[in-house]
Amino acid sequence: MQGDCLAAGRKDLQTRIALRFVVSRGMAAHDGTVTLPWFIAVVHGDKIVNKHVFHHTFQFPANLSSYTTDTHVVTVDLPIPPKNTESDYRFEVGFQLTKDQLDYNETHLKKVDYQAY
Template sequence: MSCPSLTLPADLADLTRYRPGSPPDLSSVALDARVTGVDASCRRGRRDQSVDATISMRFQIDRGPAAPSRAVQLPWFIALLDADNNVINRQSFVLPAQFGVNTTRAAVGSRPVEISFPVNQQRRAQDYRIMVGFQLTEEELAQNRRRGPR
């Protein structure tokens, strides 16, 4: 079973959060995270009229010097786009994570998420695209674009 193409835009693959109200510098970093992997698989849906895609994400998180606690929340999303890049379906998630005692780095993974979409003779699985990434604020997205991919 073929899956739609899966994309992780470079400007949505990193998340750096700072202490609120502080200028963005190394001493005010609360959290620095990156997507380290995306796992996806597809199978035929009901009566071959749909495709069911299962997606899970893997992240690496670094705790910054301004982190208020060992608990963090990673906002991320999955979007299904058609051939014209129109968003057909979009789901947002928050992955809670916890740093261990005396650790500043953690690797975490999301639970598998399933999305389904219709297929027929006019619209094949290859006519769709699945996009994943961090759910960023406008400022975080602008910062990633200025900094470039890491």
């Protein structure tokens, strides 16, 4: 992930972000167009205050099993003064899953057991 921040007026901070994906072809994959749905969630403290969903579409080359592709630069505005250096905002980036994909993960993937140290 690459990005930077710019003042977007006195009350807003504009963040520009681009992602690089390294994609591997699975056993059932076919050549052709691939669309990856992904999101950026703006989190303040423990609360998601905004979420932006994007789609990155690219052509997977027939002769490669792994491919690197970059998204276009996307812009996310934060409702905070640009000079506010002590804000509690952060970005969470991930893949946007469908309900069926979430259900599958819940059923088939091992649950993580976090332990406090």
